[in-house]
Amino acid sequence: MSGGVNGGVTLRAAEPISRGPEWTFELIRRYDDAIGECAREFGLDTYPNQIEVITSEQMLDAYASTGLPITYPHWTHGKEFIRNEALYRKGYQGLAYEIVINSDPCIAYLMEENTITMQALVIAHACYGHNSFFKGNYLFRQWTYADAILDYLVFARNYVMKCEERYGVGAVEEVLDSCHALAPHGVDKYKRPGAKSLKDEERRQAEREENARRLFNDLWRTLPRPEAKEPEAARRPPFPAEPEENLLYFVEKYSPKLEPWQKEIVRIVRKIAQYFYPQSQTRVMNEGWACFWHYTLANRLYDKGLVDDAFMLEFLQAHTNVIAQRGFDQQGYGGLNPYALGFAMYQDLKRICEAPTAEDRQWFPEVAGTDWRQVLDFAMRNFKDESFIAQYLSPKLIRDFRFFAIADHEDEPELVVDSIHDEAGYQRVRMLLSRQYSRDYVVPDIQVANYERHGDRSLTLRHQAARNRSLREAEAEETLKHLARLWGFTVRLESVGEDGTVRNTLECRG
Amino acid sequence: MNHLIDRRLAGGNKSAVNRERFLRRYKEQIRRSVKGVAAERSITDIDKGGNVNIPARDIREPAFRHGPGGDRELVHPGNKEFTAGDTVPRPKGGAEGVGRGTEGGEGEAVDDFVFTLSREEFLDLFFEDMELPDMVRNFLGDVPERKWVRAGFRRDGSPSNLAVVRTLKQSLGRRIALAAAIREELEAARRELEEAERRSVSVLQVSMLRDRVEELERKLTRVPFLDELDLRYRNRVAVPAPVARAVMFCLMDVSASMDERKKELAKRFYTLLYLFLTRKYEQVELVFIRHTDNAEECDEDAFFHDPRTGGTVVCSALELMHRIVEERYESSDWNIYAAQASDGDAFGSDPAKSMRYLRDFLLPVARYFAYIEIPDENDSRTSTLWAAYEELAGAERNFAMRRVHGRSEIYPVFRDLFKKETA
Structure with a gap:
C-alpha cells in the first residue's frame, strides 16, 4: 500500500464510510467528498464534476453515440446500439463501469447496477483521474473546449434535424455517410495561423514595397526577356500551394458543389472528429493516468481507515482485471492493453523517482530521485502516447512485459524477430513501440x-x-x-x- | 462543487430513432432475411419477433485503411523463447497473422450481423408488399382486445370511481373504533359526575368533573366523519376479452403442379387469415387438409413441404372437411373459417360436384370460406374449378374468391372480411 502524503503520520478514521455492497446517494456523496479530499492532498487539478447515475439501458444509449451525451440521429449509431445490445443481452460483453465526458463540468456516468465499491472506484478513476487529465494534457488544452462542447453538440443535433426537415432524411444521410467515411482525415494536427489583422496586413504590404524600392535597379529592364513558351494554364501555381491533410476542411472550404447547409454538416462532423482527436492520441496515457489515480486514491482511503478490507479486496479484484495483460500466445490476446501499459508506466515512473536503481539513473538521470508528483504531473501535461513511450518506457518495464518486436517485411519469406528485451534491444523496442502509437501508423x-x-x-x-x-x-x-x-x-x-x-x-x- | 444527479428516470430509449434509421437503411437486406425466417416458420409462430441476419460486409463503413503488404514491425508482450534474428514462418491467411491481435475488429467483421426485430417490425416487413391498408396493419399488430372488469376496491383512484357505500362503511367502522375509547372514558366521567352530584361533594370538584365531561364530548365530535383513509374506489382491471373459439381449415391441392412459388403464396394467404383470426378469437385451431385424388388431414410441415403425386379430386377435401366439422367442431360452439388454395385444376364432374357440395353442406356452417387460385405465371385462362365456383361468388355472402399471381393480390380476398369484422 502506498505511503501517506509527505511521509507524515496519517490519522486513521475510527469507522469506514460504509460496509457492504449497497450504495445510496448519500454514500456516493460521502465517498466523493473523501476521494476529492485525497485528490487535493496529491494536488490534482480538476474541473468540477457532475456525477450522473444511469441504468444499463441508458449506458447502451451512451455507447451508441460514442459516449457523447447528445448526438445527431444517424443509422450508424443505431447499428452500434443494436450490436452492443445483442452482445450485452447474450452476455458476451459486460458494460463499461463508467463513461466520462471531457466537458466542463466533467460529466461521469455511474451505472446503477454497480456496488458502492465500484462506484467509488469509478469516481476515483473518472472524476479525478480522467478529469485531471482532460484539464491538464496539452492536446486537450489545445484542441477541445471543455466548456463549449455540450452547447456545440446541442447545436449540431438541432441543426442536423432542421436540415432533415427541410431537405429530407435521405439527403442529410448521404452527406453524413460521406463525412463519416472521411472523418479520420478531418482532423487538424497543427493549429492554422489566425487571420491577420488589417494593421498587420498593411504593415506587411508596406514592408514589401519598401523592399522592392530598395532593391530597384533599372538595369534589369534592359535585359532581353524570353518569349513565354508555356501556355498560361501551366504557369499557374498549383492549388493548394501546400498539400492539405485535412480533407474535410478542404471540402468544406472549397467544394464547388456543396450547398451552404451541406458545408455546415461537413463542419459538424469535422468538429466532432477534432474533439476526439486528443483521445485517440492519448489512450495509454489517459487510461494509465486514471488507473494510477484510482489505485493511489483507494490506497490512500484505506490508509486513512475510511474503507475496510472487504472494500479493498473487491477493489483490487476489479483493478487487476482492468490492468491485466495477456501474452501474445495466450487465448484472448487482443493486442496491448492501454490500461496495463499506462498504469505500469506511471507506477514505474514513480518507482524511478522514489527508489532508482543504477540502471534508472543511467537512463533517466533527470527524474531519478526527484519528487514523483512533479515528474508525473509534467509527464501527464506535456506528452501524447507516442512521445510518452519514447520518453519514459524504461528497460525494467520492457523486461517486465517481455516485449519483443516482429518485423513483417514484404520481400522476406518469413517473419523476423527484430529485437527483444535485452541490452541490445531496449532502445529499438522502445522506438518501435512508440512508433506503433503514432497516428500515421x-x-x-x-x-x-x-x-x-x-x-x-x-x-x-x-x-x-x-x-x-x-x-x-x-x-x-x-x-x-x-x-x-x-x-x-x-x-x-x-x-x-x-x-x-x-x-x-x-x-x-x- | 460536485453535483450528483439521478438520471435513471430521464428515460432511456434515446437510440430508438437511430435504430429506426438503421432498419430503414438496410430494409432490403432485412426484408430478405425476414423472408427466409418466415419460410421456415410455422403459421402459428409467425407473429413473434425474430432474429435477422445481415452480412457484416454490407453494413461496414468504409474508410481509408492500411491493407496487407509493405514493411512494418509490431511489438508484442509475453516473449518466451525468441531472440533477435529468429525467424518465424508466416501464419496462414496472409500477412496479418501474428499482427492479428491489433486488428481484432477483423475477426468480428466477418460474422453476420445478427439482431432481433420486435413483433411489430417483423410483421410489418412480412406483410410489406401485400399492400395491406393501414387500418388492417394496425388491427393485426394490435394486442388482443381487452375488457375492463371489476376487481374489488382500492385506496386510490379517480373521483368518478368513488364507491360511496363502501367508503361510508369504512368511515363508520373507523368512527366506531376511534370513538370507542373516548366513549368509554366519557361514560366513566359521567358516572363519576352523577355520583359526585348525588353525594354533593365540593362545588369545585363537581365543576372540574363537568369540564372533563364536556371536554370528552368535544373530543368525540372531533372524530372526523369522513377521512382520507376511508375513501374506497372501484377497482377495474383489464383482462383479455374472451371471445369464442374458432377453427381454421386450410385446404390445399398438393398435386405436382403446385410448386414452391404457389405454396409460398398460399402460406402468406393462410398466415394472414390466421393472424386475423387470432386477433379476433382467443383460441384458434388449425386443421390442414391436403388433397390429390383423395384427401387427408396432416400436420403443417407435411402440408407445405411434402409433395405428393396423383390426380386432383377437389371434392374429396371438402367432404373430409365436412366430416371433421361434424365430428369435432360443432358449429354452434365454433366459428368455422376455411381457406382453400389450388391452381384450379379439376376434371370431369368434380368442379360442379364440389360447388354443389360447398353450397349445400359447408357454406351453411362456415362463417367464411375463401378460395384463392394460383395459376401458372402468365396463364390467363380461367380454370374449370374457377368457372364452377364463380356461380357462388355473387350468391353467397360468406364466400370470397380471387385469382392471385403475386403477393399484392392476396389481401383483396380478405377485404370484405376485414370490412365486416372490424367494423
Missing part, C-alpha cells in the same frame, strides 16, 4: 495535392505509402466515392511509394 497519410481550379475542377489526393504499405483497394475505392459525392467532380487518388513514383491511381467521377 494507423491512419494512412493522404493529402490533397491539387485542385484543378481552372480546368475540370478535379481533385487529386496523394497517398504517401510510407514503407510501401498500401491501402485496401476495394475499401479505398468506396471511400473515394464518398469523397466524390461531396466534391461533385472527378476525384483521383495517387499512391506514391517511398521512392516518389506513383504506384497506383484510383479515380472516381463525381
Whole structure:
C-alpha cells in the first residue's frame, strides 16, 4: 500500500464510510467528498464534476453515440446500439463501469447496477483521474473546449434535424455517410495561423514595397526577356500551394458543389472528429493516468481507515482485471492493453523517482530521485502516447512485459524477430513501440495535392505509402466515392511509394 | 462543487430513432432475411419477433485503411523463447497473422450481423408488399382486445370511481373504533359526575368533573366523519376479452403442379387469415387438409413441404372437411373459417360436384370460406374449378374468391372480411 502524503503520520478514521455492497446517494456523496479530499492532498487539478447515475439501458444509449451525451440521429449509431445490445443481452460483453465526458463540468456516468465499491472506484478513476487529465494534457488544452462542447453538440443535433426537415432524411444521410467515411482525415494536427489583422496586413504590404524600392535597379529592364513558351494554364501555381491533410476542411472550404447547409454538416462532423482527436492520441496515457489515480486514491482511503478490507479486496479484484495483460500466445490476446501499459508506466515512473536503481539513473538521470508528483504531473501535461513511450518506457518495464518486436517485411519469406528485451534491444523496442502509437501508423497519410481550379475542377489526393504499405483497394475505392459525392467532380487518388513514383491511381467521377 | 444527479428516470430509449434509421437503411437486406425466417416458420409462430441476419460486409463503413503488404514491425508482450534474428514462418491467411491481435475488429467483421426485430417490425416487413391498408396493419399488430372488469376496491383512484357505500362503511367502522375509547372514558366521567352530584361533594370538584365531561364530548365530535383513509374506489382491471373459439381449415391441392412459388403464396394467404383470426378469437385451431385424388388431414410441415403425386379430386377435401366439422367442431360452439388454395385444376364432374357440395353442406356452417387460385405465371385462362365456383361468388355472402399471381393480390380476398369484422 502506498505511503501517506509527505511521509507524515496519517490519522486513521475510527469507522469506514460504509460496509457492504449497497450504495445510496448519500454514500456516493460521502465517498466523493473523501476521494476529492485525497485528490487535493496529491494536488490534482480538476474541473468540477457532475456525477450522473444511469441504468444499463441508458449506458447502451451512451455507447451508441460514442459516449457523447447528445448526438445527431444517424443509422450508424443505431447499428452500434443494436450490436452492443445483442452482445450485452447474450452476455458476451459486460458494460463499461463508467463513461466520462471531457466537458466542463466533467460529466461521469455511474451505472446503477454497480456496488458502492465500484462506484467509488469509478469516481476515483473518472472524476479525478480522467478529469485531471482532460484539464491538464496539452492536446486537450489545445484542441477541445471543455466548456463549449455540450452547447456545440446541442447545436449540431438541432441543426442536423432542421436540415432533415427541410431537405429530407435521405439527403442529410448521404452527406453524413460521406463525412463519416472521411472523418479520420478531418482532423487538424497543427493549429492554422489566425487571420491577420488589417494593421498587420498593411504593415506587411508596406514592408514589401519598401523592399522592392530598395532593391530597384533599372538595369534589369534592359535585359532581353524570353518569349513565354508555356501556355498560361501551366504557369499557374498549383492549388493548394501546400498539400492539405485535412480533407474535410478542404471540402468544406472549397467544394464547388456543396450547398451552404451541406458545408455546415461537413463542419459538424469535422468538429466532432477534432474533439476526439486528443483521445485517440492519448489512450495509454489517459487510461494509465486514471488507473494510477484510482489505485493511489483507494490506497490512500484505506490508509486513512475510511474503507475496510472487504472494500479493498473487491477493489483490487476489479483493478487487476482492468490492468491485466495477456501474452501474445495466450487465448484472448487482443493486442496491448492501454490500461496495463499506462498504469505500469506511471507506477514505474514513480518507482524511478522514489527508489532508482543504477540502471534508472543511467537512463533517466533527470527524474531519478526527484519528487514523483512533479515528474508525473509534467509527464501527464506535456506528452501524447507516442512521445510518452519514447520518453519514459524504461528497460525494467520492457523486461517486465517481455516485449519483443516482429518485423513483417514484404520481400522476406518469413517473419523476423527484430529485437527483444535485452541490452541490445531496449532502445529499438522502445522506438518501435512508440512508433506503433503514432497516428500515421494507423491512419494512412493522404493529402490533397491539387485542385484543378481552372480546368475540370478535379481533385487529386496523394497517398504517401510510407514503407510501401498500401491501402485496401476495394475499401479505398468506396471511400473515394464518398469523397466524390461531396466534391461533385472527378476525384483521383495517387499512391506514391517511398521512392516518389506513383504506384497506383484510383479515380472516381463525381 | 460536485453535483450528483439521478438520471435513471430521464428515460432511456434515446437510440430508438437511430435504430429506426438503421432498419430503414438496410430494409432490403432485412426484408430478405425476414423472408427466409418466415419460410421456415410455422403459421402459428409467425407473429413473434425474430432474429435477422445481415452480412457484416454490407453494413461496414468504409474508410481509408492500411491493407496487407509493405514493411512494418509490431511489438508484442509475453516473449518466451525468441531472440533477435529468429525467424518465424508466416501464419496462414496472409500477412496479418501474428499482427492479428491489433486488428481484432477483423475477426468480428466477418460474422453476420445478427439482431432481433420486435413483433411489430417483423410483421410489418412480412406483410410489406401485400399492400395491406393501414387500418388492417394496425388491427393485426394490435394486442388482443381487452375488457375492463371489476376487481374489488382500492385506496386510490379517480373521483368518478368513488364507491360511496363502501367508503361510508369504512368511515363508520373507523368512527366506531376511534370513538370507542373516548366513549368509554366519557361514560366513566359521567358516572363519576352523577355520583359526585348525588353525594354533593365540593362545588369545585363537581365543576372540574363537568369540564372533563364536556371536554370528552368535544373530543368525540372531533372524530372526523369522513377521512382520507376511508375513501374506497372501484377497482377495474383489464383482462383479455374472451371471445369464442374458432377453427381454421386450410385446404390445399398438393398435386405436382403446385410448386414452391404457389405454396409460398398460399402460406402468406393462410398466415394472414390466421393472424386475423387470432386477433379476433382467443383460441384458434388449425386443421390442414391436403388433397390429390383423395384427401387427408396432416400436420403443417407435411402440408407445405411434402409433395405428393396423383390426380386432383377437389371434392374429396371438402367432404373430409365436412366430416371433421361434424365430428369435432360443432358449429354452434365454433366459428368455422376455411381457406382453400389450388391452381384450379379439376376434371370431369368434380368442379360442379364440389360447388354443389360447398353450397349445400359447408357454406351453411362456415362463417367464411375463401378460395384463392394460383395459376401458372402468365396463364390467363380461367380454370374449370374457377368457372364452377364463380356461380357462388355473387350468391353467397360468406364466400370470397380471387385469382392471385403475386403477393399484392392476396389481401383483396380478405377485404370484405376485414370490412365486416372490424367494423
